[in-house]
Amino acid sequence: MQTSTCQMVGECRMPEHAVLPQPLYREVVQFIEALPQKEGHLVTVLHKAQSVFGYLPIEVQQFVADHMEVPLAQVYGVVSFYTFFTMVPKGKHPISICMGTACFVKGADKVVHAFKEQLKIDIGDVTPDGKFSIDTLRCVGGCALAPIVMVGDKVYGNVTPGQVKKILADF
Amino acid sequence: MAATTQIKQLRIATRNCGFIDPESLDDYIALRGYEALAKVLTMTPAEVVEVIKTSGLRGRGGGGFPTGVKWGIALSNKADQKYMVCNADEGDPGAFMDRAVLEGDPHSVVEAMAIGGYAIGATLGAVYIRAEYPLAIKRLRLAIDDARAMGLLGKNIFGSGFDFDIEIKYGAGAFVCGEETALIRSMEGHRGEPVSKPPFPAQSGYWNKPTIVNNVETFANIPAIILKGADWFSSIGTATSKGTKVFALAGKIVNVGLVEVPMGTPLREVIFDIGGGCPDGKEFKAVQTGGPSGGALAHKDLDVAIDYESLIARKSMMGSGGMVVMDEDDCMVSVAKFFLDFTMDETCGKCTPCRIGSKRLYEILDKITKGHGTHADLARLKSLCEAIKDTALCGLGQTMPNPILSTMDTFAGEYEAHVTQKKCPAHVCTAMLTYTIDAAKCTGCTLCTKVCPVDCITGTKKQPHVIDASKCIKCGACYDKCKFDSVIKL
Ligand SMILES: Cc1cc2nc3c(=O)[nH]c(=O)nc-3n(C[C@H](O)[C@H](O)[C@H](O)COP(=O)(O)O)c2cc1C
Ligand code: SF4
Ligand code: SF4
Ligand code: SF4
Ligand code: FES
Numbered sequence: 001m002q003t004s005t006c007q008m009v010g011e012c013r014m015p016e017h018a019v020l021p022q023p024l025y026r027e028v029v030q031f032i033e034a035l036p037q038k039e040g041h042l043v044t045v046l047h048k049a050q051s052v053f054g055y056l057p058i059e060v061q062q063f064v065a066d067h068m069e070v071p072l073a074q075v076y077g078v079v080s081f082y083t084f085f086t087m088v089p090k091g092k093h094p095i096s097i098c099m100g101t102a103c104f105v106k107g108a109d110k111v112v113h114a115f116k117e118q119l120k121i122d123i124g125d126v127t128p129d130g131k132f133s134i135d136t137l138r139c140v141g142g143c144a145l146a147p148i149v150m151v152g153d154k155v156y157g158n159v160t161p162g163q164v165k166k167i168l169a170d171f
Numbered sequence: 172m173a174a175t176t177q178i179k180q181l182r183i184a185t186r187n188c189g190f191i192d193p194e195s196l197d198d199y200i201a202l203r204g205y206e207a208l209a210k211v212l213t214m215t216p217a218e219v220v221e222v223i224k225t226s227g228l229r230g231r232g233g234g235g236f237p238t239g240v241k242w243g244i245a246l247s248n249k250a251d252q253k254y255m256v257c258n259a260d261e262g263d264p265g266a267f268m269d270r271a272v273l274e275g276d277p278h279s280v281v282e283a284m285a286i287g288g289y290a291i292g293a294t295l296g297a298v299y300i301r302a303e304y305p306l307a308i309k310r311l312r313l314a315i316d317d318a319r320a321m322g323l324l325g326k327n328i329f330g331s332g333f334d335f336d337i338e339i340k341y342g343a344g345a346f347v348c349g350e351e352t353a354l355i356r357s358m359e360g361h362r363g364e365p366v367s368k369p370p371f372p373a374q375s376g377y378w379n380k381p382t383i384v385n386n387v388e389t390f391a392n393i394p395a396i397i398l399k400g401a402d403w404f405s406s407i408g409t410a411t412s413k414g415t416k417v418f419a420l421a422g423k424i425v426n427v428g429l430v431e432v433p434m435g436t437p438l439r440e441v442i443f444d445i446g447g448g449c450p451d452g453k454e455f456k457a458v459q460t461g462g463p464s465g466g467a468l469a470h471k472d473l474d475v476a477i478d479y480e481s482l483i484a485r486k487s488m489m490g491s492g493g494m495v496v497m498d499e500d501d502c503m504v505s506v507a508k509f510f511l512d513f514t515m516d517e518t519c520g521k522c523t524p525c526r527i528g529s530k531r532l533y534e535i536l537d538k539i540t541k542g543h544g545t546h547a548d549l550a551r552l553k554s555l556c557e558a559i560k561d562t563a564l565c566g567l568g569q570t571m572p573n574p575i576l577s578t579m580d581t582f583a584g585e586y587e588a589h590v591t592q593k594k595c596p597a598h599v600c601t602a603m604l605t606y607t608i609d610a611a612k613c614t615g616c617t618l619c620t621k622v623c624p625v626d627c628i629t630g631t632k633k634q635p636h637v638i639d640a641s642k643c644i645k646c647g648a649c650y651d652k653c654k655f656d657s658v659i660k661l
Contacts, residue, residue, distance in 0.1 A: 082363075
């Protein structure tokens with residue numbers, strides 16, 4: 001399953017205009033101003049911006065580009081390169097299913113399938129009510145408890161397809 | 172982390188993990204912490220490099236390059252600024268050695284980086300750590316702050332005139348950033364695309380200055396070597412591989428968790444004596460070492476004495492230490508396909524053999540697992556693998572064919588069954604699978620009819636049931652539910 005690479009099919013639900021609260025922008029500016037220098041810190045700033053806004057729409061990328069004094073294309077290049085950065089908002093409770101090797105041999109693919117069935121959405125998508133989104137990731141280092149599922153900060157280990165309903169009911 | 176048995180283990184890199192409070196500098200100091208740094212500052216940098224060379228320590232990040240030799244190159248390269256970098260990207264999915272060290276004993280890495288900095292003449296260090304490890308980040312940050320507050324980092328350490336400080340840089344979920352040139356690009360805030368070598372980072376790396384990149388576990392060995400001596404370290408292990416190696420046991424194994432054993436320990440001891448073999452009485456089938464860059468070792472390899480050379484000789488590699496165990500229920504073609512799905516996703520796209528090649532390899536494997544493979548596909552798979560190995564720019568692309576080549580070699584019969592008989596011997600590939608009910612065993616308990624999502628199982632109570640194969644979606648629910656083992660996979 002392709003989780004990171006843009007296929008340019010235009011189905012990514014990138015919002016046309018994201019109107020985001022001004023105080024959040026101020027938080028990012030303060031962070032940038034506190035850096036020892038700007039050069040070399042683009043990834044650091046994008047980490048901060050994503051933790052503040054939850055995602056990195058074009059408006060935020062433009063804002064970061066302006067304040068870091070680099071072209072927008074460079075910011076977009078970095079954002080689109082790393083799977084950790086997302087240009088679309090996630091669900092209120094983002095579900096991350098580990099598809100690392102250990103989780104895979106312990107049946108993580110069946111767990112992914114069960115989540116897709118239950119929520120009737122695909123990987124990378126958000127439920128229509130905005131409550132859940134599903135993503136896969138590659139190893140959180142908890143392989144001893146494989147397969148691992150995270151919902152927000154909450155970690156579930158040894159997950160079976162049968163437990164999926166119960167996990168969703170926690171939220 | 173699940174504790175594993177202590178038998179046959181020897182802990183050097185993980186010597187303090189679990190024994191000290193990782194958030195307490197006092198605890199670390201009580202176990203001779205920072206004594207190695209103090210000792211090193213009374214030696215010349217060349218002497219330090221010599222000790223590491225003599226110890227025979229080789230990089231634990233995968234490549235196995237002699238650490239002392241690497242440091243020597245950076246020492247001899249004159250520059251106004253050099254950098255000591257710790258690679259804590261731990262990209263192999265299914266491995267967690269570095270995470271355990273950083274969470275369990277962060278000061279050992281901090282101390283070792285300062286030692287390395289002194290040895291090569293670097294006053295600045297950086298740790299590149301993956302964002303998926305929040306606890307490790309927190310503890311490392313605390314360790315650096317505490318060390319700085321105690322004067323163990325910063326200006327004029329131990330009054331020696333040596334300055335050293337460490338910054339933390341975060342990964343953002345890209346496997347290729349574990350490759351050292353990509354890692355450096357990423358630390359500079361760019362897309363993490365590898366660049367061709369030479370120049371090697373030891374000549375021109377972070378901000379174009381001589382830079383040494385070492386793995387977390389490599390660093391964790393350094394203070395012990397300085398304190399106990401190069402001869403002590405080189406007395407452990409095999410002729411070419413000294414010391415110990417930490418492995419992360421995961422997958423279908425009873426004792427999941429970390430083990431640290433001397434180099435040269437037979438694979439069998441790790442998997443069976445320490446790991447306890449496969450759970451539920453299942454038959455051991457293979458163990459993947461080296462992650463997506465490595466290969467599968469099988470029964471025939473169990474008596475191999477683990478070291479860098481012996482694993483390469485068996486078409487796998489040491490890698491960073493992930494060991495994912497598979498049992499009789501795993502299909503090796505599907506496992507190879509899983510790894511290709513991974514590399515296809517993680518290729519940085521800079522060079523064609525890797526970007527396009529990964530996709531083509533995946534497509535062929537997908538075709539085989541769907542029951543449409545031919546002998547020509549197997550031949551194509553092999554030649555494409557060889558071509559990619561020879562032409563890809565970085566280690567990611569060059570090693571991507573390994574899981575395919577090694578499984579094609581060791582499990583040739585399984586590939587053969589997929590293409591000629593159109594059968595998956597492990598009953599994993601659903602396209603080639605049929606579920607039926609053994610009428611002799613079926614008690615007619617009706618349980619399976621209740622779980623079948625498409626209602627394709629019929630039969631009267633207490634009479635043998637039947638599956639309508641034309642409607643069955645092969646979900647396996649009946650197989651899991653039947654208490655009498657009457658549902659069989661063919
Ligand atoms: C695709 C790829 C991924 C890598 N990932 C890692 C990694 O996650 N951690 C690591 O320490 N080394 C990794 N390496 C190896 C590094 O490039 C480098 O050789 C190593 O960090 C050097 O440290 P060492 O000599 O102490 O092993 C990777 C190499 C490649 C080609
Ligand atoms: S081999 Fe793959 S990962 Fe490495 S530079 Fe080429 S495309 Fe990028
Ligand atoms: S669950 Fe098993 S025993 Fe019961 S009806 Fe189905 S196949 Fe027969
Ligand atoms: S495998 Fe699934 S669909 Fe097929 S008979 Fe069993 S329960 Fe029904
Ligand atoms: S493979 Fe899933 S946590 Fe490591």
